[in-house]
Amino acid sequence: MKLLVVGSVAYDAIETPFGKTDKILGGAGTYISLAASYAGAQPQVVSVVGGDFEKENITLLENHNIDVKGIQIKKEEKTFFWSGKYHNDMNSRDTLVTELNSLGTFNPIVPDAYKNTEYLILGNLSPVVQRQVIEQMTTRPRLIIMDTMNFWMDIMLDELKNTIAMVDVISVNDEEARQLSGEYSLIKAAKAIRKMGPNIVIIKKGEHGALLFDETQVFYAPALPLEEVFDPTGAGDTFAGGFAGYLAKSGDISFANMKNAVIFGSALASFCVEKFGTERLQNLTKEEIYDRVLRFVDLVNFDYKVH
Amino acid sequence: MKLLVVGSVAYDAIETPFGKTDKILGGAGTYISLAASYAGAQPQVVSVVGGDFEKENITLLENHNIDVKGIQIKKEEKTFFWSGKYHNDMNSRDTLVTELNSLGTFNPIVPDAYKNTEYLILGNLSPVVQRQVIEQMTTRPRLIIMDTMNFWMDIMLDELKNTIAMVDVISVNDEEARQLSGEYSLIKAAKAIRKMGPNIVIIKKGEHGALLFDETQVFYAPALPLEEVFDPTGAGDTFAGGFAGYLAKSGDISFANMKNAVIFGSALASFCVEKFGTERLQNLTKEEIYDRVLRFVDLVNFDYKVH
Numbered sequence: 001m002k003l004l005v006v007g008s009v010a011y012d013a014i015e016t017p018f019g020k021t022d023k024i025l026g027g028a029g030t031y032i033s034l035a036a037s038y039a040g041a042q043p044q045v046v047s048v049v050g051g052d053f054e055k056e057n058i059t060l061l062e063n064h065n066i067d068v069k070g071i072q073i074k075k076e077e078k079t080f081f082w083s084g085k086y087h088n089d090m091n092s093r094d095t096l097v098t099e100l101n102s103l104g105t106f107n108p109i110v111p112d113a114y115k116n117t118e119y120l121i122l123g124n125l126s127p128v129v130q131r132q133v134i135e136q137m138t139t140r141p142r143l144i145i146m147d148t149m150n151f152w153m154d155i156m157l158d159e160l161k162n163t164i165a166m167v168d169v170i171s172v173n174d175e176e177a178r179q180l181s182g183e184y185s186l187i188k189a190a191k192a193i194r195k196m197g198p199n200i201v202i203i204k205k206g207e208h209g210a211l212l213f214d215e216t217q218v219f220y221a222p223a224l225p226l227e228e229v230f231d232p233t234g235a236g237d238t239f240a241g242g243f244a245g246y247l248a249k250s251g252d253i254s255f256a257n258m259k260n261a262v263i264f265g266s267a268l269a270s271f272c273v274e275k276f277g278t279e280r281l282q283n284l285t286k287e288e289i290y291d292r293v294l295r296f297v298d299l300v301n302f303d304y305k306v307h
Numbered sequence: 308m309k310l311l312v313v314g315s316v317a318y319d320a321i322e323t324p325f326g327k328t329d330k331i332l333g334g335a336g337t338y339i340s341l342a343a344s345y346a347g348a349q350p351q352v353v354s355v356v357g358g359d360f361e362k363e364n365i366t367l368l369e370n371h372n373i374d375v376k377g378i379q380i381k382k383e384e385k386t387f388f389w390s391g392k393y394h395n396d397m398n399s400r401d402t403l404v405t406e407l408n409s410l411g412t413f414n415p416i417v418p419d420a421y422k423n424t425e426y427l428i429l430g431n432l433s434p435v436v437q438r439q440v441i442e443q444m445t446t447r448p449r450l451i452i453m454d455t456m457n458f459w460m461d462i463m464l465d466e467l468k469n470t471i472a473m474v475d476v477i478s479v480n481d482e483e484a485r486q487l488s489g490e491y492s493l494i495k496a497a498k499a500i501r502k503m504g505p506n507i508v509i510i511k512k513g514e515h516g517a518l519l520f521d522e523t524q525v526f527y528a529p530a531l532p533l534e535e536v537f538d539p540t541g542a543g544d545t546f547a548g549g550f551a552g553y554l555a556k557s558g559d560i561s562f563a564n565m566k567n568a569v570i571f572g573s574a575l576a577s578f579c580v581e582k583f584g585t586e587r588l589q590n591l592t593k594e595e596i597y598d599r600v601l602r603f604v605d606l607v608n609f610d611y612k613v614h
Contacts, residue, residue: 040614089491184396187534208515211532220529220606225518227494250614259609293611299527300607302566304600307347307557 002042003248004114004141005033006133007123007237008103009047009057009071013083014276016090016231024277025057027080028123028147031237034281035268036121036245037064038289043245044114046070046133050078050102060282070111077102090229091206110136119248122146123237127156127163134166143253145169146198147240150176165197171240173204186211187218200258202243204236212262214255221262222299224270224292231276235269238281242268267292309349310555311421311448312340313440314430314544315410316354316364316378317387320403321583323538324395331584332364334387335430335454338544341588342575343428343552344371345596350552351421353377353440357385357409367589377418384409397536398513417443426555429453430544434463434470441473450560452476453505454547457483472504478547480511493518494525507565509550511543519569521562528569529606531577531599538583542576545588549575574599 007029014021033043044067053073061068083097108129120141122130130146144167152160153176164170170193178184181192190201190213203211207229209222242265247253250261267289271280314336321328340350351374360380368375390404415436427448429437437453451474459467460483471477477500485491488499497508497520510518514536516529549572554560557568574596581587 185532185534185536187532205515208512209527209529218532218606219609220516220532221609222516222527222529222607225492225494225525225527227492229492246614250612252614256610257612260611263609263611290613297611299525300529302526302528302570303563304567304570304604305557305564306597307553307559 001119001248001251002044002117003036003119003121003244004046004110004117005029005036005043005121005123005241005244006046006108006130007032007121007125008080009045009049009053010080010082010103012081012233012277013097014231014233015085016276017086017088018230019276021276023081025060026082026234026277028125028237030061030278031234031272031281032121032123032241032244033061033066034064034278035238035241035265036248037066038268038281038284039242039245039249039264041119041245041248042067044070044117046108046110046114048072048074048102048106049080051075053079070109070114072109074102084233086232090232108133108136115139118142119244120144121240121244122163122167123240124149127152127160131159131163131166134163143168143247145171145240145244147171147237148176150179153179161196164193167198169200169202170198171202171204171236171243173206173236177201177203190218202262204239206232206235210239210262210266212255212258217255219255219259219262221259221266222296223266224295224299226270226273229273232273233277235272238272239265239269241265263293263296267296308426308555308558309351309424310343310426310428310551311353311417311424312336312343312350312428312430312548312551313353313415313437314339314428314432315387316352316356316360317389317410319388319540319584320390321538321540322392323397323583324393325537326583328583330388332367333389333541333584335432335544337368337585338541338579338588339428339430339548339551340368340373341371341585342545342548342572342579343555344373345575345588345591346549346552346556346571348426348552348555349374351377351424353415353417353421355379355381355409355413356387358382360386377416377421379416381409391540393539397539415440415443422446425449426551427451428547428551429470429474430547431456434459434467438466438470438473441470450475450554452478452547452551454478454544455483457486460486468503471500474505476507476509477505478509478511478543478550480513480543484508484510497525509569511546513539513542517546517569517573519562519565524562526562526566526569528566528573529603530573531602531606533577533580536580539580540584542579545579546572546576548572570600570603574603
C-alpha cells in the first residue's frame with residue numbers, strides 16, 4: 001500500500017574520520033523514502049527544495065518508485081543545507097552549518113491524490129509542519145508515525161506535545177526519550193510518552209539497537225555489530241522509513257508484525273552506515289536485504305534448555 | 308559438574324540514589340559462586356578473608372551448596388573492603404574507599420581436592436594471582452573463564468596478557484575491550500583479543516546487554532529493560548557466574564550452549580540489580596529464574612515474514 005512521507009529533502013556535506021564529501025543528497029524525507037521503497041511500499045513525498053536541486057536527484061527517487069509530485073520546487077531559493085563533522089567515536093558530531101533556505105518557510109501542501117493515504121510518516125520537522133500535514137488528510141490515516149528530536153523539545157515543547165497527541169507511533173532516541181519524559185529508565189520513559197498519546201513508542205539506541213513498546217509488551221532489536229561505521233548520517237531516518245514501509249506494504253499493524261518492521265528497518269540502517277550519505281541505499285537488492293535480515297535472526301537466536 | 312571459583316570475598320558499603328548500606332557481603336567470588344549455585348553447579352571457592360568475616364556469611368554460602376574449604380581465614384587481618392557511591396544515572400560511580408587488607412597479600416592455595424576440577428572461573432583479581440591458580444591445577448581444566456578490568460590494564464598489562472593467553476573465555480566490558488585491543492569497533496576489538504589467546508570473547512555492555520564472539524559467530528544477548536536499577540554492584544560478576552555455572556552444570560561448551568549460558572547469566576544479573584548487594588541472590592527459586600529467562604526469550608523473539 002501507499003505511504004505518505006513528509007520530511008526534508010536536502011543537501012549535506014559530511015566529514016567523518018574516514019573522509020569528507022561535497023554537497024550530497026540527504027534529508028529525512030530522502031532516507032525515509034528510499035528505505036520504504038525497498039519494502040515495496042509506494043512512497044509519496046511531500047517536501048520542498050530550491051532551484052539548485054539537481055534533476056539527477058529527482059531521477060534517483062523516481063527510479064525507486066517514489067512519487068515526487070509533492071516536492072515543491074522554490075526556484076528562487078536554495079535547498080536546505082546541513083554540514084557536520086563526526087568525532088572519532090562516531091557517536092557524536094558537531095554541526096558546522098545549517099542553512100534552512102527553502103525549508104525555513106515550508107508550508108506543506110498535500111496533493112489531493114495523497115489525502116486518503118492509509119500510512120503516514122512524519123519525518124523530523126517542526127511539529128507545526130507535521131500537524132499541518134495531518135490536518136490536510138481527508139481520512140484519518142490508519143497509522144501515523146512521527147519522528148522528532150531534542151531541538152523541538154528545547155524550543156517548542158507545547159507544539160510538539162500537541163502533535164505527539166495526534167500520532168500512533170513515535171520514534172525518538174534514548175536521550176530524547178529521557179528529555180521528553182523526564183524519566184531516566186527507558187521503561188518509565190516509554191510509559192510516560194505513551195500517556196502523551198502514541199500507542200507505540202520506539203526508542204532508538206544507535207549501536208545498541210532499538211526498543212519497541214506498546215502497553216504491555218516490549219521488543220528489543222539489536223543493532224548488527226559492524227566492523228566499521230563509515231557514516232551514521234541518516235541511519236535513524238532509514239530505520240524509520242524501513243519500519244514504515246514494511247508496515248505499509250504488509251498492511252498488518254499488529255505488534256508481532258511491528259517487530260518484523262523494526263528488524264527490517266534495522267537491516268536497512270545497517271547498510272546506510274556503510275557508505276557516505278545515501279550511497280549504499282541506492283542499489284540494494286532484495287537478496288542482500290534478506291541476507292542481512294537473516295543475520296539479525298542469527299544474532300539473537302538461541303534455543304534455551306534447562307539443564 | 309563442579310566449578311572452581313577464584314575471586315574476592317569481601318565487604319562493601321554502597322550508596323545509590325535509592326539509599327545506602329553498612330558493610331554488606333560482596334566480592335566477585337561471592338557473586339560468582341551464588342550465581343553459579345543457581346545453575347546447579349557445585350561451586351568451590353578459593354579466596355581469603357580476615358578475622359572479622361562473619362560466620363553468618365559463610366553459612367549463607369554453604370546454604371547454597373558452595374564449598375568454602377578454599378577460603379583462607381587470616382585471623383589477624385581484616386576482610387577486603389570497598390565502598391562506592393553511584394551517580395544518578397547509575398552508569399558511573401566513585402570509589403570512596405578501597406582497603407585491600409587480607410587480599411593485598413593473597414597467595415591462593417588450591418586444595419588438592421579441587422585440582423582436577425573441569426571448570427574454572429577466575430574472577431577479577433591480579434593477573435598474577437589468576438595465573439598462580441591455573442598453575443596449581445594438576446589437570447588442565449576443560450574450560451577456563453577469566454574476568455578482568457581496566458585497573459590491571461593500566462598497571463600490569465604484560466602480566467595480564469600472559470594470563471589472558473592461558474584461558475579459553477575472557478569477559479570484559481565494552482570500554483575495557485576497547486582499551487585492551489586499541490580498537491573502537493567491538494567486532495575488531497573481539498578479533499584482536501581472540502588473537503591474544505581466548506577462543507571466546509564476551510563483551511558486557513551493561514544496560515545494553517552482552518556480545519559473545521567466537522572465530523566466526525556473534526551472539527547478542529539484550530539486557531532486560533528494567534523499571535529501576537537499584538544497585539548495579541556485582542551485576543557483571545553475577546553474569547559471569549551464571550554463565551560459568553550453566554556451562555559446568557550442562558557439560559556442554561558448544562557455542563550454541565554458550566548462548567544459553569549468556570542468557571542464564573543475564574537473567575541472574577537482572578535479579579542482582581533489583582536490591583542492594585547480594586540480597587536478591589539469596590533466595591531465588593528455580594521457577595522465578597525460569598520465568599525471567601522466558602522474558603528474555605519474549606524480548607527478542609520475532610517470526611520474520613517477507614511481504
